[in-house]
Amino acid sequence: MKTRIYQADEAIQPCGALLRAGELVCFPTETVYGLGANALDPAAVAKIFRVKNRPADNPLIAHICDPQMLEQTADSISPEMRKLAEKFWPGPLTIILPRGKKIPAIVSAGLSTVAVRCPEHPVALALIRAAGVPVVAPSANLSGRPSPTCLEHCLNDLTGKVAAIIDGGPCAIGLESTVVAPLGGKKVRILRPGGITPSMLEEAGFEAELDPAILKPVEKGQVVSSPGMLHRHYAPMAPMTIVTGDPEAVCAAIQKKLGPEVWVLAFDEYLDRFPQAVSFGSEKDPLSQSNALFSALRRFDTLPCKQIYAMYPAGDGVGLAVRNRLLRAASFQMISAERL
Ligand code: TXA
Ligand code: MG
Secondary structure (H helix, E strand, O other): OOOEEEEHHHHHHHHHHHHHOOOOEEEOOOOOOEEEEEOOOHHHHHHHHHHHOOOOOOOOEEEOOOHHHHHHHEOOOOHHHHHHHHHHOOOOEEEEEEEOOOOOHHHHOOOOEEEEEOOOOHHHHHHHHHHOOOEEOOEOOOOOOOOOOOHHHHHHHHOOOOOEEEEOOOOOOOOOOEEEEEOOOOEEEEEEOOOOOHHHHHHOOOEEEEOHHHOOOOOOOOOOOOHHHOOOOOOOOOOEEEEEOOHHHHHHHHHOOOOOOEEEEEOHHHHHHOOOEEEOOOOOOHHHHHHHHHHHHHHHOOOOOOEEEEEOOOOOOOHHHHHHHHHHHOOOOEEEHHHO
């Protein structure tokens, strides 16, 4: 299949028509690029699972552009969840809601719920409006690869496999949206951390609890709240070990392990301590870390690299999401600087 690359300003009408015709379109959002299909067309949705090689039990997020489209997507929404949506949409928040009658079962992998998000990106919103239907979109990577945060990542994974890719430049956040499930009233459980942080939810009057699977591996037989938690997440080809502790001690410990095929994921403040290092943004700026992580992970696979050591982010604000993705990429391999 020939994949057409569109610049954002000329993409909206033709790509909206492609979506309506059951084709797949890769588009930018403020979190990561999405691989879009018409959510009301089960055959189009099935293409997403095929193209990504995505396990059939991992449900998709339906993207909407306005409150009217929410009514086509979910049913019996509680007043509190409506308030949550009003407060944070458009934005990097996905809410698990009762699945609407028009949404085919394949979207939710058979669950009675549906994940819904209204993205805060002018191209994404205009595209959904032009399509005139809710658009399901997982991250636009092949299953098992890091989510794409720029055109180049999408081209690497999906050229020849989708009808169109829209270039919207680099994504503002660079990690996927926060996913929350209602627990009754103003209580929610965070299933996946992202750009909307626990303290933002609390400041808006919601009570947010963290799912235990966010910072710990899921144990065999454990019941999970989101199928995505069970699936293998991206790990670079070389094993990655996270080193914790005071940054100076971490640098000193890693320096003792350096060799020709050893690379370091280092904060900018410490890049010059290592002959072979990839930037992990600034130690003091969690957003710069979330911007850097997925590009860095993709880069390691292009390098002659047999072992990666990673510095560990502080975890405040969007840093919780950075920790969550880094831990999964390292298969939870973590050691303190004194013990390395
Ligand atoms: O930022 C994002 O959310 C991006 C952009 C494109 O919007 N999309 C994205 O989709 O990250 P995906 O498919 O890579 O991740 C969706 C996550 C998965 O972990 C999935 O298991 C979970 O949401 N999920 C979807 N529907 C669910 C449901 N009904 N109940 C529980 N978890 C659900
Ligand atoms: Mg994904």
